[in-house]
Amino acid sequence: MLVSLFITCYNDALFPETGKSVVNVLERLGHRIEFRPEQTCCGQMHWNTGYLREAVPIIRHFVRVYRDAETVVVPSSSCVAMMRDHYVKAAEMDGDTGLAAEIETLLPRVYEFSEFLVRKLGVEDVGASYPLKVTYHASCHSMRSLHLGDIPIRLLRNVRGLELQPIQNMQECCGFGGTFSIKNADVSSAMLADKVRNVLETGAEVCTAVDNSCLMHLYGSLHRQGTSVRTAHLAEILAATDGARA
Amino acid sequence: MSEVHAEVTQWNRRDFPTAAREVLQNSQTRKNVKHATNVIQAKRNAVVAELPDWEDLREAGAQVKAHTLHHLDHYLMQFEDNCTRAGGNVHWASDAAEANRIILRLVQQHQAKEVIKIKTMTSEEVGLNAHLEANGVRPIETDLAELIVQLGKDRPSHFVAPALHMNRHQVREMFQREMELPDLGDRPEDLATAARSYLREKFLRVKVAISGGNFLIADSGGICITESEGNGRMCLTLPDVLISIVGIEKVIPSYRDLDIFLQTLPRSATGERMNPYNSTWCGVHPGDGPKEFHVVLLDNGRSPILADKEARQTLQCIRCAACLNSCPVYHQTGGHAYESVYAGPIGAILTPQLHSMEEGRSLPYASSLCGACYEVCPVKINIPEVLIHLRGKVVREDQGTFAGKFSLWNIGMQTAAFLFQDADRLAMAERFGQIGQKPLVSKDGFIEWLPLMLDGWTQSRDLKAMPAQSFRDWWAKERAPHSDNSHDDGKGSDA
Numbered sequence: 001m002l003v004s005l006f007i008t009c010y011n012d013a014l015f016p017e018t019g020k021s022v023v024n025v026l027e028r029l030g031h032r033i034e035f036r037p038e039q040t041c042c043g044q045m046h047w048n049t050g051y052l053r054e055a056v057p058i059i060r061h062f063v064r065v066y067r068d069a070e071t072v073v074v075p076s077s078s079c080v081a082m083m084r085d086h087y088v089k090a091a092e093m094d095g096d097t098g099l100a101a102e103i104e105t106l107l108p109r110v111y112e113f114s115e116f117l118v119r120k121l122g123v124e125d126v127g128a129s130y131p132l133k134v135t136y137h138a139s140c141h142s143m144r145s146l147h148l149g150d151i152p153i154r155l156l157r158n159v160r161g162l163e164l165q166p167i168q169n170m171q172e173c174c175g176f177g178g179t180f181s182i183k184n185a186d187v188s189s190a191m192l193a194d195k196v197r198n199v200l201e202t203g204a205e206v207c208t209a210v211d212n213s214c215l216m217h218l219y220g221s222l223h224r225q226g227t228s229v230r231t232a233h234l235a236e237i238l239a240a241t242d243g244a245r246a
Numbered sequence: 247m248s249e250v251h252a253e254v255t256q257w258n259r260r261d262f263p264t265a266a267r268e269v270l271q272n273s274q275t276r277k278n279v280k281h282a283t284n285v286i287q288a289k290r291n292a293v294v295a296e297l298p299d300w301e302d303l304r305e306a307g308a309q310v311k312a313h314t315l316h317h318l319d320h321y322l323m324q325f326e327d328n329c330t331r332a333g334g335n336v337h338w339a340s341d342a343a344e345a346n347r348i349i350l351r352l353v354q355q356h357q358a359k360e361v362i363k364i365k366t367m368t369s370e371e372v373g374l375n376a377h378l379e380a381n382g383v384r385p386i387e388t389d390l391a392e393l394i395v396q397l398g399k400d401r402p403s404h405f406v407a408p409a410l411h412m413n414r415h416q417v418r419e420m421f422q423r424e425m426e427l428p429d430l431g432d433r434p435e436d437l438a439t440a441a442r443s444y445l446r447e448k449f450l451r452v453k454v455a456i457s458g459g460n461f462l463i464a465d466s467g468g469i470c471i472t473e474s475e476g477n478g479r480m481c482l483t484l485p486d487v488l489i490s491i492v493g494i495e496k497v498i499p500s501y502r503d504l505d506i507f508l509q510t511l512p513r514s515a516t517g518e519r520m521n522p523y524n525s526t527w528c529g530v531h532p533g534d535g536p537k538e539f540h541v542v543l544l545d546n547g548r549s550p551i552l553a554d555k556e557a558r559q560t561l562q563c564i565r566c567a568a569c570l571n572s573c574p575v576y577h578q579t580g581g582h583a584y585e586s587v588y589a590g591p592i593g594a595i596l597t598p599q600l601h602s603m604e605e606g607r608s609l610p611y612a613s614s615l616c617g618a619c620y621e622v623c624p625v626k627i628n629i630p631e632v633l634i635h636l637r638g639k640v641v642r643e644d645q646g647t648f649a650g651k652f653s654l655w656n657i658g659m660q661t662a663a664f665l666f667q668d669a670d671r672l673a674m675a676e677r678f679g680q681i682g683q684k685p686l687v688s689k690d691g692f693i694e695w696l697p698l699m700l701d702g703w704t705q706s707r708d709l710k711a712m713p714a715q716s717f718r719d720w721w722a723k724e725r726a727p728h729s730d731n732s733h734d735d736g737k738g739s740d741a
Contacts, residue, residue, distance in 0.1 A: 007717045144618070223710075
C-alpha cells in the first residue's frame, strides 16, 4: 500500500524521530511511504482557540494536498479528531459545499497511526522489541473522539520484553489542551501534577501515548522535577527492534 | 406594595484563570472537591454500566429535548392551558427582575414574612433570596446542602450538591456556630438530626413555599421534582401556597417522556437507580396539598440561545451535573472559580450565553476540550463543540476592538495562520525557530523560561527545544532523492 504520511506541524518541528519511526514500522510491514512536502497543519490550534475563520484556509490547504492520496496516516490522534469532528462543520460555516464534499470523500482514507495498524492492516504484532517498563497514557482524543479503545494497548502487549504498567485514572486529561495550557496555566499545571504523580506511581521507565502533544506536556514536568522517566511516542516503541532501538 | 431592589450577588467579577488561581491555593477545598466528585463519579459509572440500553436512553433524551426546543412555543402554551385548567396560575417572566417582582408580590399578598424553599437553581440565577431579604421576607433553604450554604453565608459550588466543597467537620463547626449547638458531633447522623430539628419546625409553621422544577409536563400541566431527602416533598405538600420558578427550557411534551429522564437523571446526578423522592403534581386539589399554586416561567436570556443553531443544544440540559463530576478542570477548581450559579462544563457554556456574552467571557476557555463532559451527558450535549463555537464568538468580538485586534494573541494567531497556508513559509519559520530559540535553550536541550504569555507554560514545565533538523528536512535530505514515489505533481501553495 502507498501510505502518505501527514507528520503534523508540531511533530515536524519538535518530534522528527516519531515520523522516522512511523516510516520505519510501515516499511518493515512492506508498505511504501510518501511524504508530500506541501503539507503544513490540520488547523486544530486555530479552531480550538476560537479562530474559526482563520482555520478554514488551513483546512482547505490540507484537503488540496491529500485529496488524491490513497491512504493518509497521522501519528497524532488529536489532529485526526480535528478532521473528523470539525472539518465538515468548518467548510459549512464557510459556505463551501465543494470543500465539504471533498472532506467527506477524503476522511475515510485518513487514519491515526495505531488505528491504521490494527483496524486497517489487521496487525497487532509489528515485530518490535523494547525491554523496558512502560505505562500508557490514553489521550483524550484517542479515547473519546477516535474511540481507539485498547488498540494501542494491544500493540504494546505484542512488543518483546516490554512490561506494561497499568496507570491510575488513565482516562483523565493531562491538562495540555493546546492553548489551554497557556490561557489557564495554573489549572493546567494542577491537572498535570496529578497525571505525573500517577505516571511516577506506576514505576515505569517510559510513558507512551499516541499523541506527542500530551507527552511533551508530561515530559515538561517530568524533566522539571528531575525524574528519570522518559516519554516516547508509540511509533518509537514499535520501531525498536533487537537490532536497533529508537 | 413596595419593592426594594437588592444588590445583585456579585458573580462573574473575576475571570476564570484569576478565580481558579485563588481556589488552587486552598488545599482543603481541593481535597473535598476531588473526594466528592470521585465518589459520585464512581457510583454513576457503576449504575450506568448496569443498563444495556444506556446509549439508547441518551439518544432518546436528546431527541425529546431537541424536539421540544424546536417547538417550544407550542409546548409552553400547552403547559399554560393545562396548568391553568388544573387550577394553577401561570406567570411569564422575561428576566430576573420580573421573576423577583412576581414572586415578591405573591409572597406579600399572603403577608408572609418567611418562605421555605426547595433547592432551586433558577432562584439562585435570579438572585431571589437577596431580593426577598431586601424586602423583609426571610427565605429558608430546606435542602440540607443549600441550608449549609445559606447558614454559612457561602455560595453553592455544584448544582446537585451545593456544599460539595465542604467536609463534615467544616459543616459541624458551622452548625455549632449558626444553630447554637456547641456540643454537636460530626457523625453524619448528628448533622442530619440537627438539620431535621431545625427544619421540621419550619415545615409546620411557614405558609409559603418556593420550588424549582425538573420537568414541566405539557400535556397535563404538571410539574415533576426529583430529590433525595424528602424535604422537598414537605415543601410541596405542607404550606398553603406553592410558587414554582422554572426555566422555559424545562418543558417536555408528555408524562410518558419521564420514562426516559427518570432513568437517566438520577443515575447521572447522584449515582442512584431512582431518586428516593419523585414528586409530580398538577394544579390544586381541595383538602390535599397547597390551596394555591403558581408557576413562574422564566426566560432570562434563554430565547436568544434558541436562535443560535450551534448552541441551542445547551438548553437540553437537565441539570444532572454529571459533566461537573467528570470534568478534570472542575476536579481541580470546584465550582466557585466559575463565578457563576452554573459551574463546570455546562456552566462554561450556559453562563456566557445567558448573559449575552457580556459576562463570563473567559468561561468558554475554562476547558481542555477533553470531551469527558460530552461522554457522560445524559442528553448528549456536545459541550466541547459549543465551547469552541463560543470561543469563536469571543474571538470575533475581540477582533472588533482596537485592543483585541492588536493583542499578542491575535497577532500570533494571524501569523500562524499565514504560515500554515504554505509549506515554504512554515519551513522557513521552523528554521527561524531553530536559530531563534538558542538563547533560551539550556545545556541539556530544554527551555526553562519563555517570554510574554508563554511563561504560563514554563512556570511549571520545561519545553523540549526544537531539534536542529525538522522531519521535512530529514526527508528531503535522506529520502526524497532516493524515493521513486515522492509527491511531485506540483501541488504547491494555494495561498
